[in-house]
Amino acid sequence: xxxxxxxxxxxxxxxxxxxxxxxxxxxxxxxxxxxxxxxxxxxxxxxxxxxxxxxxxxxxxxxxxxxxxxxxxxxxxxxxxxxxxxxxxxxxxxxxxxxxxxxxxxxxxxxxxxxxxxxxxxxxxxxxxxxxxxxxxxxxxxxxxxxxxxxxxxxxxxxxxxxxxxxxxxxxxxxxxxxxxxxxxxxxxxxxxxxxxxxxxxxxxxxxxxxxxxxxxxxxxxxxxxxxxxxxxxxxxxxxxxxxxxxxxxxxxxxxxxxxxxxxxxxxxxxxxxxxxxxxxxxxxxxxxxxxxxxxxxxxxxxxxxxxxxxxxxxxxxxxxxxxxxxxxxxxxxxxxxxxxxxxxxxxxxxxxxxxxxxxxxxxxxxxxxxxxxxxxxxxxxxxxxxxxxxxxxxxxxxxxxxxxxxxxxxxxxxxxxxxxxxxxxxxxxxxxxxxxxxxxxxxxxxxxxxxxxxxxxxxxxxxxxxxxxxxxxxxxxxxxxxxxxxxxxxxxxxxxxxxxxxxxxxxxxxxxxxxxxxxxxxxxxxxxxxxxxxxxx
Amino acid sequence: xxxxxxxxxxxxxxxxxxxxxxxxxxxxxxxxxxxxxxxxxxxxxxxxxxxxxxxxxxxxxxxxxxxxxxxxxxxxxxxxxxxxxxxxxxxxxxxxxxxxxxxxxxxxxxxxxxxxxxxxxxxxxxxxxxxxxxxxxxxxxxxxxxxxxxxxxxxxxxxxxxxxxxxxxxxxxxxxxxxxxxxxxxxxxxxxxxxxxxxxxxxxxxxxxxxxxxxxxxxxxxxxxxxxxxxxxxxxxxxxxxxxxxxxxxxxxxxxxxxxxxxxxxxxxxxxxxxxxxxxxxxxxxxxxxxxxxxxxxxxxxxxxxxxxxxxxxxxxxxxxxxxxxxxxxxxxxxxxxxxxxxxxxxxxxxxxxxxxxxxxxxxxxxxxxxxxxxxxx
Numbered sequence: 001x002x003x004x005x006x007x008x009x010x011x012x013x014x015x016x017x018x019x020x021x022x023x024x025x026x027x028x029x030x031x032x033x034x035x036x037x038x039x040x041x042x043x044x045x046x047x048x049x050x051x052x053x054x055x056x057x058x059x060x061x062x063x064x065x066x067x068x069x070x071x072x073x074x075x076x077x078x079x080x081x082x083x084x085x086x087x088x089x090x091x092x093x094x095x096x097x098x099x100x101x102x103x104x105x106x107x108x109x110x111x112x113x114x115x116x117x118x119x120x121x122x123x124x125x126x127x128x129x130x131x132x133x134x135x136x137x138x139x140x141x142x143x144x145x146x147x148x149x150x151x152x153x154x155x156x157x158x159x160x161x162x163x164x165x166x167x168x169x170x171x172x173x174x175x176x177x178x179x180x181x182x183x184x185x186x187x188x189x190x191x192x193x194x195x196x197x198x199x200x201x202x203x204x205x206x207x208x209x210x211x212x213x214x215x216x217x218x219x220x221x222x223x224x225x226x227x228x229x230x231x232x233x234x235x236x237x238x239x240x241x242x243x244x245x246x247x248x249x250x251x252x253x254x255x256x257x258x259x260x261x262x263x264x265x266x267x268x269x270x271x272x273x274x275x276x277x278x279x280x281x282x283x284x285x286x287x288x289x290x291x292x293x294x295x296x297x298x299x300x301x302x303x304x305x306x307x308x309x310x311x312x313x314x315x316x317x318x319x320x321x322x323x324x325x326x327x328x329x330x331x332x333x334x335x336x337x338x339x340x341x342x343x344x345x346x347x348x349x350x351x352x353x354x355x356x357x358x359x360x361x362x363x364x365x366x367x368x369x370x371x372x373x374x375x376x377x378x379x380x381x382x383x384x385x386x387x388x389x390x391x392x393x394x395x396x397x398x399x400x401x402x403x404x405x406x407x408x409x410x411x412x413x414x415x416x417x418x419x420x421x422x423x424x425x426x427x428x429x430x431x432x433x434x435x436x437x438x439x440x441x442x443x444x445x446x447x448x449x450x451x452x453x454x455x456x457x458x459x460x461x462x463x464x465x466x467x468x469x470x471x472x473x474x475x476x477x478x479x480x481x482x483x484x485x486x487x488x489x490x491x492x493x494x495x496x497x498x499x500x501x502x503x504x505x506x507x508x509x510x511x512x513x514x515x516x517x518x519x520x521x522x523x524x525x526x527x528x529x530x531x532x533x534x535x536x537x538x
Numbered sequence: 539x540x541x542x543x544x545x546x547x548x549x550x551x552x553x554x555x556x557x558x559x560x561x562x563x564x565x566x567x568x569x570x571x572x573x574x575x576x577x578x579x580x581x582x583x584x585x586x587x588x589x590x591x592x593x594x595x596x597x598x599x600x601x602x603x604x605x606x607x608x609x610x611x612x613x614x615x616x617x618x619x620x621x622x623x624x625x626x627x628x629x630x631x632x633x634x635x636x637x638x639x640x641x642x643x644x645x646x647x648x649x650x651x652x653x654x655x656x657x658x659x660x661x662x663x664x665x666x667x668x669x670x671x672x673x674x675x676x677x678x679x680x681x682x683x684x685x686x687x688x689x690x691x692x693x694x695x696x697x698x699x700x701x702x703x704x705x706x707x708x709x710x711x712x713x714x715x716x717x718x719x720x721x722x723x724x725x726x727x728x729x730x731x732x733x734x735x736x737x738x739x740x741x742x743x744x745x746x747x748x749x750x751x752x753x754x755x756x757x758x759x760x761x762x763x764x765x766x767x768x769x770x771x772x773x774x775x776x777x778x779x780x781x782x783x784x785x786x787x788x789x790x791x792x793x794x795x796x797x798x799x800x801x802x803x804x805x806x807x808x809x810x811x812x813x814x815x816x817x818x819x820x821x822x823x824x825x826x827x828x829x830x831x832x833x834x835x836x837x838x839x840x841x842x843x844x845x846x847x848x849x850x851x852x853x854x855x856x857x858x859x860x861x862x863x864x865x866x867x868x869x870x871x872x873x874x875x876x877x878x879x880x881x882x883x884x885x886x887x888x889x890x891x892x893x894x895x896x897x898x899x900x901x902x903x904x905x906x907x908x909x910x911x912x913x914x915x916x
Contacts, residue, residue: 012804012805015810068849068852071845089680430805432802433800
């Protein structure tokens with residue numbers, strides 16, 4: 001555990017990519033293979049099962065820290081991270097421990113059948129043996145929230161340099177449902193055994209926005225310069241659903257979402273079509289709810305994902321189908337190195353053969369002669385329930401991760417309204433102890449009704465200024481939330497808008513964020529609830 | 539009629555009506571008693587100043603020609619029948635708690651303080667009183683400092699490792715206090731210490747005051763870059779990311795501040811290394827210091843005042859949150875660096891002062907001394 005805690009400290013101590021890779025390599029070179037696999041699992045989002053519920057952990061931490069509960073909560077708002085708060089509040093450790101990461105995780109996993117009293121004893125003893133930095137990572141393991149300041153691609157890069165295996169291949173080998181208990185370092189570095197897992201998905205290929213960072217729309221001429229000849233590109237709608245990989249291998253089916261979650265259980269409607277696919281097929285596509293053959297807005301699917309059990313009613317109201325984009329494996333062969341055009345032909349062939357064309361849909365190609373044509377088509381995106389247009393170079397291979405060059409997303413401009421900030425809350429992580437999470441309102445007569453929360457869109461300098469304003473213009477405090485004097489106006493952008501019975505305003509927004517701070521607008525000139533309702537298109 | 543308190547909180551600062559003087563006032567007054575020379579406590583424009591001997595040269599350097607009386611710790615000055623005496627606050631060299639006594643009633647204004655002996659400032663001394671006016675910049679239990687010897691061990695190891703890897707070393711801390719504390723604790727067998735002009739000006743002022751500091755070399759346009767890169771560069775927060783600093787690259791840049799205790803704050807700073815080193819008391823330090831005064835009431839002026847006040851009341855103190863101009867709530871440090879409202883009249887010496895860095899003398903309110911808090915989000 002000391003090595004693992006040191007890894008965190010060292011990663012925190014540098015902002016330079018090369019330094020981070022070096023730190024990761026040092027770690028890999030100095031720990032047992034089982035620790036390597038546990039670390040890989042944690043850094044790629046495979047968190048251990050939570051063995052003690054977090055309320056208990058919290059309560060015992062409060063007890064160990066010997067402070068009142070409210071002070072613990074306030075500390076948490078200052079620190080912005082539960083594991084860190086607990087590690088900072090506890091008294092100095094009484095002893096030390098030389099257990100490895102593997103040994104600690106084994107102990108945690110063995111807690112499952114212990115009584116509450118036994119768990120508590122074990123936890124208090126463990127805390128007393130760990131110093132502040134070890135306690136921090138230990139608490140992270142325990143509470144199962146393992147977001148770290150280093151990307152998986154850096155970890156892969158370090159591992160690639162150590163093993164001599166290329167990064168894309170390694171990225172692929174650490175995908176899927178493996179756990180450190182079932183996948184050894186030996187297996188990882190030896191190609192033959194690495195392909196044993198028939199459920200393993202491929203790394204997703206992701207597109208960059210063609211607008212890059214600018215909000216300003218690119219003109220057709222600029223597109224021509226950036227992308228070249230229209231004939232080299234295929235265009236499709238950019239659907240707003242769950243990006244997924246559908247696998248049929250060895251008579252079994254697997255559905256993976258892009259977050260690398262195995263979601264096979266969640267979509268029974270897809271089983272018949274998947275079972276009908278030939279073995280050794282992998283399809284990349286978007287899952288959406290459909291009604292009368294038309295895609296429904298994302299919020300319908302979202303409500304469904306949130307449910308623990310899929311009732312008959314849900315299956316009837318929002319049946320899911322896939323809009324297929326690509327084929328990655330055909331007849332058991334990895335075809336990611338073939339061209340986009342070739343893969344498309346294979347995909348069309350597979351789709352033509354399906355007895356379930358309502359479920360296995362093809363992402364239609366948009367025909368266009370000029371960039372200008374396409375720009376016009378793009379304006380219909382919202383009516384199509386699409387987020388915009390995808391551009392894929394016909395000669396492109398299917399790559400790993402987010403890459404510039406061959407795939408671009410060309411999203412529609414967000415909808416926007418001007419709104420007044422009325423509540424604020426402190427942020428987390430690097431925004432800890434700063435007011436960065438805001439609630440916005442529009443006018444309903446002479447009242448302000450809250451309609452959206454947004455966390456992003458301001459620069460650090462703007463955040464400081466807003467934070468300064470909030471701290472001096474607080475009307476009331478409710479726990480961590482402050483009611484702020486209504487004064488600051490912001491332009492809020494969002495991708496979509498839907499009716500919602502769960503929200504006071506009666507509407508729900510998709511991806512709300514701050515587009516800009518309207519210093520020029522007094523609060524009286526912010527938009528009204530009517531202007532939002534008008535966007536509902538009713 | 540209830541008796542008027544000996545000290546009260548006014549829109550100009552902490553005021554003693556009987557003695558007719560202010561403590562750390564932020565608007566021009568006739569008679570000011572100054573706890574220490576940091577810009578947020580020692581404002582320009584008062585007619586008469588009273589401070590500790592060791593603050594003398596720094597005050598004159600920062601505020602120019604002022605009418606200044608200085609005293610020793612424990613020495614008593616009487617103003618209109620009110621006895622004033624200064625006691626060490628351990629915050630920076632020359633920092634003092636102000637003890638005010640009248641007809642047996644004793645008030646103490648802490649200014650800023652820390653309880654750990656930093657080896658360079660006269661160590662903090664608890665003073666018995668009826669009413670204690672305290673800071674609480676780090677009044678949250680997550681702030682718990684390690685002994686400075688451990689921190690400086692880390693600093694020196696980091697410096698040594700930078701030298702081995704061909705990196706220049708830049709260490710950042712406020713020019714009065716943190717800079718000298720770092721300077722006196724560096725392992726000079728590793729290399730020489732080079733200083734930014736603002737810090738060297740402060741060092742010179744302190745040396746004029748008879749303070750003995752380790753040798754330093756001022757960085758000038760004539761400095762030989764390769765030589766400087768072998769040593770360690772002491773720089774103020776305002777120099778972070780400036781061309782002045784960049785010309786010494788490649789370097790590793792370390793930041794010394796209590797805020798470095800929290801990962802989020804450290805990440806915002808984007809320092810290569812964050813050293814948890816503060817000239818303010820940590821949580822336990824605050825509680826023990828307040829307890830040691832044996833006071834009947836305690837008033838919290840700046841820092842996490844709301845939280846700390848509530849806690850003190852729960853454990854049996856009579857604590858009050860004081861809303862002053864700098865009643866900054868818990869908003870310590872997240873104030874934008876250049877906030878026009880709180881800038882005081884620019885000091886005339888700024889324009890002629892050789893090598894003086896405007897940012898360093900910009901006036902912020904209490905609790906925002908630039909070393910800890912100001913520029914926290916740069």
